[in-house]
Amino acid sequence: MADQEEVKLYGVWSSPFSRRIELALKLKGVPFEYVEEDLSNKSPSLLKYNPVHKKIPVLVHNGKPVAESLVILEYIDETWKNNPILPLDPHERAAARFWASCIDNKIIATAVKVLLCEGEEREVVILEIELDGKDYFFGGVSIGFVEIVGNVVALWFPLTPEVVGVEGWNPKRFTGLLKWVGELQETDVVNESMPPIEKYVAYIRASIQAFKSTPPK
Amino acid sequence: MADQEEVKLYGVWSSPFSRRIELALKLKGVPFEYVEEDLSNKSPSLLKYNPVHKKIPVLVHNGKPVAESLVILEYIDETWKNNPILPLDPHERAAARFWASCIDNKIIATAVKVLLCEGEEREVVILEIELDGKDYFFGGVSIGFVEIVGNVVALWFPLTPEVVGVEGWNPKRFTGLLKWVGELQETDVVNESMPPIEKYVAYIRASIQAFKSTPPK
Numbered sequence: 001m002a003d004q005e006e007v008k009l010y011g012v013w014s015s016p017f018s019r020r021i022e023l024a025l026k027l028k029g030v031p032f033e034y035v036e037e038d039l040s041n042k043s044p045s046l047l048k049y050n051p052v053h054k055k056i057p058v059l060v061h062n063g064k065p066v067a068e069s070l071v072i073l074e075y076i077d078e079t080w081k082n083n084p085i086l087p088l089d090p091h092e093r094a095a096a097r098f099w100a101s102c103i104d105n106k107i108i109a110t111a112v113k114v115l116l117c118e119g120e121e122r123e124v125v126i127l128e129i130e131l132d133g134k135d136y137f138f139g140g141v142s143i144g145f146v147e148i149v150g151n152v153v154a155l156w157f158p159l160t161p162e163v164v165g166v167e168g169w170n171p172k173r174f175t176g177l178l179k180w181v182g183e184l185q186e187t188d189v190v191n192e193s194m195p196p197i198e199k200y201v202a203y204i205r206a207s208i209q210a211f212k213s214t215p216p217k
Numbered sequence: 218m219a220d221q222e223e224v225k226l227y228g229v230w231s232s233p234f235s236r237r238i239e240l241a242l243k244l245k246g247v248p249f250e251y252v253e254e255d256l257s258n259k260s261p262s263l264l265k266y267n268p269v270h271k272k273i274p275v276l277v278h279n280g281k282p283v284a285e286s287l288v289i290l291e292y293i294d295e296t297w298k299n300n301p302i303l304p305l306d307p308h309e310r311a312a313a314r315f316w317a318s319c320i321d322n323k324i325i326a327t328a329v330k331v332l333l334c335e336g337e338e339r340e341v342v343i344l345e346i347e348l349d350g351k352d353y354f355f356g357g358v359s360i361g362f363v364e365i366v367g368n369v370v371a372l373w374f375p376l377t378p379e380v381v382g383v384e385g386w387n388p389k390r391f392t393g394l395l396k397w398v399g400e401l402q403e404t405d406v407v408n409e410s411m412p413p414i415e416k417y418v419a420y421i422r423a424s425i426q427a428f429k430s431t432p433p434k
Contacts, residue, residue: 052319066311068318078307090295094283101285102269 007032008060010046012039013195014203016108016152017069018057023193024073024148028080070100073148086145099130100149107153127153128174147184154181155194224249225277227263229256230412231420233325233369234286235274240410241290241365245297287317290365303362316347317366324370344370345391364401371398372411 009025009032011018025032037046037056049058049065059066059075066075077085086093107127127150172178184190194200226242226249228235242249254263254273266275266282276283276292283292294302303310324344344367389395401407411417 052315061308064308066308066315068315071311071314071318074314075307075311078310090292091278091281091283093295094288094292097288097291098269098283098285101288 005062006060008035009033010035010037010043010049010058010060011056012037014200015056016155019155019193019195020069020148020151021057021059021072021076023151023190024076024085026189026193027083027085027143027148028076029082030076030080070104070149073100073145077145083142084144085148096145099127099146102127103146103149103153128176130176143184143187143190147190150180151184151190151193153177154184154190155200222279223277225252226250227252227254227260227266227275227277228273229254231417232273233372236372236410236412237286237365237368238274238276238289238293240368240407241293241302243406243410244300244302244360244365245293246299247293247297287321287366290317290362294362300359301361302365313362316344316363319344320363320366320370345393347393360401360404360407364407367397368401368407368410370394371401371407372417 007025007030009018009021011021011034013036022034035043035045037043039056042054046056046058047054049060050056050067053067055067057067057069057072059072061075061079066072073085086096224242224247226235226238228238228251230253239251252260252262254260256273259271263273263275264271266277267273267284270284272284274284274286274289276289278292278296283289290302303313
């Protein structure tokens with residue numbers, strides 16, 4: 001790619017969806033400009049670049065926007081081919097995409113329910129079964145697609161019980177997940193892409209409080 | 218690929234998600250065995266091949282399963298490289314994936330709401346704006362990723378008003394979508410991948426009726 005190329009990421013500091021794009025760009029070594037959005041007062045640029053959903057993250061590469069975090073990850077992997085984030089074998093690529101979709105569509109929803117004391121852990125159990133007893137990352141020996149997407153789990157997982165105070169949730173039962181999370185957190189580039197932890201905990205606490213004090217519609 | 222390879226598709230005749238896999242395999246010219254599932258009595262094979270979600274469609278290629286229809290489409294395009302279904306340019310690929318995700322996450326949900334007389338048309342309007350005035354398929358001159366995914370819209374769109382009897386829904390306002398749907402339906406391989414229309418209409422009518430006569434929880 002040309003040296004003069006312009007890469008901008010529109011995100012929000014507390015969003016795991018924009019954090020995962022930061023992580024992917026750092027893994028690829030792509031310099032980028034980060035633009036923090038205020039979701040209560042979205043910038044004209046964000047509205048212009050993602051007119052359909054008006055959501056972060058949006059990656060703008062040489063003036064052309066790409067939206068939706070999983071779509072952006074595919075774009076990054078196809079545009080900068082060093083340090084592949086998807087495995088090379090088609091069947092392993094499919095497995096990585098399957099787990100990424102499962103994390104976004106099921107596991108995040110489950111995590112939110114657990115935080116609100118309404119949830120069951122079934123989908124987390126499924127990821128645990130997949131990870132238990134394995135000593136490698138999905139699709140290889142280095143951080144890839146599933147780790148980038150699953151980093152949100154890595155962020156939430158250890159926080160939940162002590163810090164946020166959810167009863168009945170015992171992460172120690174999930175040895176495979178804990179090991180995976182632990183290995184992720186030993187990686188500098190992963191830690192650099194995490195939000196500041198105290199600010200994040202305060203944000204999550206405030207969000208749960210706000211939800212619980214909202215009367216049901 | 219080897220001549221002896223075995224390709225099996227587990228699907229359900231009325232599901233647009235398994236129909237889209239059939240369409241992609243036909244566009245690629247890949248011979249496959251189709252296995253019709255009974256969702257009220259799932260086969261041991263389906264439960265074995267998709268233990269996480271236990272859902273159709275599942276593609277089994279030389280004994281290895283791939284689940285989730287968008288993941289299967291990517292797998293098919295990567296495994297059989299003739300007649301590409303995703304565009305070749307990374308930015309156009311991202312646009313195709315964005316619209317496919319929008320169809321699955323927003324437009325299908327909107328269509329279901331419209332069928333149940335509860336919906337607004339906002340997401341359909343967005344697709345219409347994207348299509349209006351254009352005389353090409355997404356990403357090129359031939360059927361590709363968005364058409365394969367959007368074929369469900371092509372099936373539902375003309376049915377809705379007269380056949381299913383939804384009030385206040387006027388598809389004639391959507392000239393871009395109607396043209397896109399019309400061009401899709403002029404293609405033999407698309408028509409071959411459609412369910413039998415009378416049986417399908419009866420099925421949709423029965424499903425709406427069953428939903429409306431179920432007391433709210």
